Amino acid sequence: MRFAKGHGTENDFVIVPDPEGRIDLTPRRVAALCNRYTGIGADGVLRVVRGEDAEWFMDYRNADGSVAEMCGNGLRVFARYLVDHGLAAPGRFDVATRAGLRTVELGATGHVTADMGPAQVLGISTAGIGDRRVPGLHVATGNPHLACVVESPVEAFDLSRAPDVDAVRFPEGVNVEVIRMVGRRSVEMRVHERGVGTTSSCGTGVVASAVAAAQTEGENRGEWEVRVPGGSLTVILTAESTYLRGPAVIIAEGETCL
Numbered sequence: 040m041r042f043a044k045g046h047g048t049e050n051d052f053v054i055v056p057d058p059e060g061r062i063d064l065t066p067r068r069v070a071a072l073c074n075r076y077t078g079i080g081a082d083g084v085l086r087v088v089r090g091e092d093a094e095w096f097m098d099y100r101n102a103d104g105s106v107a108e109m110c111g112n113g114l115r116v117f118a119r120y121l122v123d124h125g126l127a128a129p130g131r132f133d134v135a136t137r138a139g140l141r142t143v144e145l146g147a148t149g150h151v152t153a154d155m156g157p158a159q160v161l162g163i164s165t166a167g168i169g170d171r172r173v174p175g176l177h178v179a180t181g182n183p184h185l186a187c188v189v190e191s192p193v194e195a196f197d198l199s200r201a202p203d204v205d206a207v208r209f210p211e212g213v214n215v216e217v218i219r220m221v222g223r224r225s226v227e228m229r230v231h232e233r234g235v236g237t238t239s240s241c242g243t244g245v246v247a248s249a250v251a252a253a254q255t256e257g258e259n260r261g262e263w264e265v266r267v268p269g270g271s272l273t274v275i276l277t278a279e280s281t282y283l284r285g286p287a288v289i290i291a292e293g294e295t296c297l
């Protein structure tokens with residue numbers, strides 16, 4: 040099976056080109072591909088399949104084999120793969136995802152911007168992280184997030200295990216972010232991703248973090264910097280939508296017998 044490997048701020052993906060949707064991508068096979076010791080190693084898989092509402096559908100899977108509705112960094116890497124392989128022209132185009140159509144914009148090289156759609160703020164909850172319990176904002180950016188704005192440096196939080204969350208509010212699980220303001224419209228963030236664990240970045244979580252930080256500051260617009268362990272991303276909040284901008288690269292191509 041042919042594959043490529045790519046990442047966006049170190050949120051890394053195995054890309055499986057499968058235009059006609061012939062590959063049997065079972066949860067077990069996804070987990071085998073993502074295994075960092077016996078597989079290629081990644082936070083998730085992006086299967087490139089022809090779509091109905093757009094030319095291409097991003098079939099995203101988490102590293103444990105579970106299906107998620109949306110992946111912001113995955114979408115940007117997916118778009119970079121399409122352009123690098125002549126499957127889409129540089130500029131603006133739509134990609135179909137389980138969360139609906141998303142528009143991406145990119146050149147032949149450089150950063151990729153994704154229109155992530157409007158974020159929904161759905162209330163407040165709490166997360167038990169290590170021996171701490173912190174309040175957070177339930178934000179949906181295509182998938183569920185609990186974005187917790189904290190006062191201490193984000194490294195102080197033990198995200199090695201899944202945070203304890205309200206299972207009634209989040210019956211399908213949730214991605215949990217800890218966020219700290221580090222400057223005007225600038226935050227640092229760490230994440231525990233549903234179906235993956237701690238990752239170096241999470242695009243949908245980066246957008247949720249900007250939304251939560253903005254709300255904390257009494258704002259809801261503007262350009263926000265979100266620093267993650269894998270780099271830095273820009274989020275633009277407007278009245279109509281949210282935008283995620285940053286690097287996305289393909290770093291390898293090959294064949295696997297997995």
Ligand SMILES: N[C@@H](CCC[C@H](N)C(=O)O)C(=O)O
Pocket residue numbers: 050082083101106107108109110111112113182183214232233234235240241242243244
């Ligand atoms: N890394 C992603 C989010 C992937 C999905 C998430 N783990 C979930 O289960 O919702 C991103 O960049 O948004």
